Amino acid sequence: MNTVALNFSQATLDALAAQRATSPSIPTLGKVFNQVIQAGYDFAANHYYYSDILLEAPEGWLTYPDGAYQYFYGMTKTGTTSGAITATRLEDYVPDAYKLTYDGQLKFGYSTPADSGTVLTNEGGTINSVTLESRLAASDTRYDPVFGNTVTTLTGALSTIDAVQFNSTVTSIDIAADHVLASTWISGAITASGNTVDVGLGTSSATLGGTITSLVQTYVDGSTLTISGPLTATAALVLDERILADSAYFSGNDTISVTLPASVTSLSSAYSANGGDGDDRITITGAGSMLSAHGGNGNDTIVLGDHGHTVTGGAGMDTAIFSGIRAAYTVAASTSGTGTSTVTLNGGASDVLSGIERIQFDNAYVALDITGNAGQAYRLYQAAFHRTPDLAGLGYWIKQVDNGMSVLEMAKNFSRSVEFQSLYGVSPTNDELVTNFYRNALHREAEPAGRAYWLDVLDRGLVTATEMLAFFSESAENQAAVQPVIITGIAYTPYG
Numbered sequence: 001m002n003t004v005a006l007n008f009s010q011a012t013l014d015a016l017a018a019q020r021a022t023s024p025s026i027p028t029l030g031k032v033f034n035q036v037i038q039a040g041y042d043f044a045a046n047h048y049y050y051s052d053i054l055l056e057a058p059e060g061w062l063t064y065p066d067g068a069y070q071y072f073y074g075m076t077k078t079g080t081t082s083g084a085i086t087a088t089r090l091e092d093y094v095p096d097a098y099k100l101t102y103d104g105q106l107k108f109g110y111s112t113p114a115d116s117g118t119v120l121t122n123e124g125g126t127i128n129s130v131t132l133e134s135r136l137a138a139s140d141t142r143y144d145p146v147f148g149n150t151v152t153t154l155t156g157a158l159s160t161i162d163a164v165q166f167n168s169t170v171t172s173i174d175i176a177a178d179h180v181l182a183s184t185w186i187s188g189a190i191t192a193s194g195n196t197v198d199v200g201l202g203t204s205s206a207t208l209g210g211t212i213t214s215l216v217q218t219y220v221d222g223s224t225l226t227i228s229g230p231l232t233a234t235a236a237l238v239l240d241e242r243i244l245a246d247s248a249y250f251s252g253n254d255t256i257s258v259t260l261p262a263s264v265t266s267l268s269s270a271y272s273a274n275g276g277d278g279d280d281r282i283t284i285t286g287a288g289s290m291l292s293a294h295g296g297n298g299n300d301t302i303v304l305g306d307h308g309h310t311v312t313g314g315a316g317m318d319t320a321i322f323s324g325i326r327a328a329y330t331v332a333a334s335t336s337g338t339g340t341s342t343v344t345l346n347g348g349a350s351d352v353l354s355g356i357e358r359i360q361f362d363n364a365y366v367a368l369d370i371t372g373n374a375g376q377a378y379r380l381y382q383a384a385f386h387r388t389p390d391l392a393g394l395g396y397w398i399k400q401v402d403n404g405m406s407v408l409e410m411a412k413n414f415s416r417s418v419e420f421q422s423l424y425g426v427s428p429t430n431d432e433l434v435t436n437f438y439r440n441a442l443h444r445e446a447e448p449a450g451r452a453y454w455l456d457v458l459d460r461g462l463v464t465a466t467e468m469l470a471f472f473s474e475s476a477e478n479q480a481a482v483q484p485v486i487i488t489g490i491a492y493t494p495y496g
């Protein structure tokens with residue numbers, strides 16, 4: 001079960017559109033890890049020979065011919081020509097590229113062979129966090145013109161055999177940019193393992209697992225995306241609002257809210273809200289026809305904060321909720337069941353609904369499934385009792401059909417009712433039944449051939465009276481007759 005809230009301003013939408021136009025790659029969890037591992041590999045691979053070295057506790061440094069350096073903080077050192085070094089921080093810095101900072105209890109060995117200078121070896125230790133800062137010049141082709149440089153910190157219990165082998169459990173990730181993106185904060189228990197030299201060379205991806213329990217993205221103007229609840233940590237996991245387009249991540253009973261500016265001129269389909277499996281509650285506001293909601297499987301509730309949206313309910317019994325009274329809207333239910341229904345705010349925009357069985361206004365409940373359960377209940381109710389169904393009674397029978405009651409079972413129940421018996425008599429003859437079913441259900445007198453047929457099958461016991469009533473109710477003639485009355489939806493009062 002996830003709770004997702006996205007609330008973006010126009011400024012943030014515009015900035016993201018510009019950023020993705022020039023740098024269209026999607027930030028994924030795998031890419032975040034890969035960048036850190038590749039930076040570590042890059043430094044180790046390209047800085048084998050130092051140009052100067054000083055290892056004097058509590059600090060030490062090495063400089064390299066390309067201007068890069070390594071700096072040790074909180075350093076201890078044993079021995080004089082060989083021994084052990086520890087440090088609480090190690091910085092790897094490459095000018096106009098990046099700075100990589102390891103914090104923790106870092107262990108190294110050193111020796112000074114007669115035929116060369118000091119040789120440092122990585123002896124592992126514990127890393128509590130790794131921070132990768134990009135330090136690109138604005139003229140660099142890798143520089144992001146919208147976000148600028150970024151800072152990524154992985155925090156947790158990390159271990160490293162060397163700069164490439166990176167096995168860890170990361171409990172939080174923080175990503176910030178110079179501009180637009182204030183912070184992406186991710187917490188959970190993300191495991192990384194088996195990240196060999198291939199990842200450093202960019203020929204494979206970090207192997208990731210575990211769970212993300214929350215993702216909070218904040219932009220400088222206050223726009224936010226928050227996701228709480230478990231997300232399976234995979235390398236492909238998208239770390240921004242585009243995750244909403246993938247219903248596979250939201251398979252529980254989710255609460256999803258998307259708010260965008262009312263008038264948006266272009267919008268990626270990624271801003272759609274997808275509930276996936278489970279009974280979801282999705283609220284959408286803004287962006288009109290460019291913001292859609294999809295309930296997926298389950299019994300979903302879609303709350304429309306404003307209008308002009310496309311809503312699909314998917315499988316299950318789905319409800320859309322509109323603000324305001326029913327009289328403020330014009331409803332046109334789908335006559336095919338699989339087509340679209342429209343709900344139009346009078347003087348305003350239309351919402352296009354498919355797979356939405358029920359809608360709710362401030363003062364009314366309306367069923368759109370006029371060819372489904374609600375239509376069956378309405379037609380039989382009217383056929384049996386020859387009147388417009390009362391809201392509470394209809395609500396009760398709709399509930400029974402929703403729960404699996406067949407039209408025939410419903411007809412049997414009706415035939416035992418006081419109202420039915422007062423209308424048809426306690427022991428009506430077959431002749432009386434045929435006359436009255438034609439009048440009440442089909443609103444006409446029986447034609448001679450029809451009367452003869454039904455009398456015959458009733459007299460011979462081939463068909464019961466309730467079977468005849470159910471047949472009349474669902475006949476093409478009655479469906480066509482009732483449709484104009486219920487095309488604007490079937491008002492009812494929910495039972496239970």
Ligand SMILES: [Ca+2]
Nearest residue numbers: 276295297298
């Ligand atoms: Ca769903």
